[in-house]
Amino acid sequence: MPKPRKRLAGAAGPTGPDNKGPAGKRTKTKNPVGTSATLGNSSPEKTSASKNCGKNLSSYWLMKSEPESRLEKGVDVKFSIEDLKAQPKQTACWDGVRNYQARNFLRAMQLGQEAFFYHSNCKEPGIAGLVKVDVQFVRMMKRYITLAELKTHYQAHKTTGGPLKNMALFTRQRLSVQPLTREEFDFILSLEEKEPS
DNA sequence: GCCAACGTTGGC
DNA sequence: GCCAACGTTGGC
Numbered sequence: 327m328p329k330p331r332k333r334l335a336g337a338a339g340p341t342g343p344d345n346k347g348p349a350g351k352r353t354k355t356k357n358p359v360g361t362s363a364t365l366g367n368s369s370p371e372k373t374s375a376s377k378n379c380g381k382n383l384s385s386y387w388l389m390k391s392e393p394e395s396r397l398e399k400g401v402d403v404k405f406s407i408e409d410l411k412a413q414p415k416q417t418a419c420w421d422g423v424r425n426y427q428a429r430n431f432l433r434a435m436q437l438g439q440e441a442f443f444y445h446s447n448c449k450e451p452g453i454a455g456l457v458k459v460d461v462q463f464v465r466m467m468k469r470y471i472t473l474a475e476l477k478t479h480y481q482a483h484k485t486t487g488g489p490l491k492n493m494a495l496f497t498r499q500r501l502s503v504q505p506l507t508r509e510e511f512d513f514i515l516s517l518e519e520k521e522p523s
Numbered sequence: 524g525c526c527a528a529c530g531t532t533g534g535c
Numbered sequence: 536g537c538c539a540a541c542g543t544t545g546g547c
Contacts, residue, residue: 390545398543424543425530447545473546500529500544 384505387441416463
């Protein structure tokens with residue numbers, strides 16, 4: 327899970343973005359993730375995101391975060407949208423993303439782009455609000471859009487060819503930072519105005 | 524809490 | 536470069 331932790335100024339301790347100590351037998355060291363870290367592993371995505379030919383990738387995103395307490399190596403990873411709101415400037419630095427692809431998406435994000443704030447690994451997973459990138463609270467969703475509801479649409483759209491037919495939330499599971507097409511983004515926004523299905 | 528899915532590690 | 540073991544994510 328991405329652990330968006332507000333960057334506590336000095337506090338860091340052993341928590342470089344990529345620093346998972348030598349737990350277990352895995353000890354091959356990872357590259358310290360400099361910004362320079364190369365696109366290495368990240369084969370260019372074949373998703374719709376990369377089809378925007380000339381222009382850069384997606385402008386819309388979905389970011390997962392856990393709203394319920396859970397200890398990971400002694401540290402609580404809880405970070406809900408309420409926690410984001412409570413930050414200075416309602417803004418948090420999004421670190422702790424380990425997955426290469428998710429990290430590459432993180433780098434591709436540009437200031438001010440919009441993203442859904444998704445609550446994962448919790449009682450009722452779903453989209454809680456809107457943020458803009460670097461990561462600042464924008465607003466709550468007018469109603470909580472649950473995973474179950476999104477999935478219903480996703481499944482319908484697979485057969486009808488609707489806007490969520492390729493949604494990464496379902497096709498790329500475990501990706502904690504993911505691009506959305508504008509169609510996906512708009513469709514999900516439009517759900518706010520409707521009765522939960 | 525369980526466990527499926529899947530990414531990562533690292534020996535070979 | 537394969538692939539088994541292991542770790543993590545995240546729904547249920």
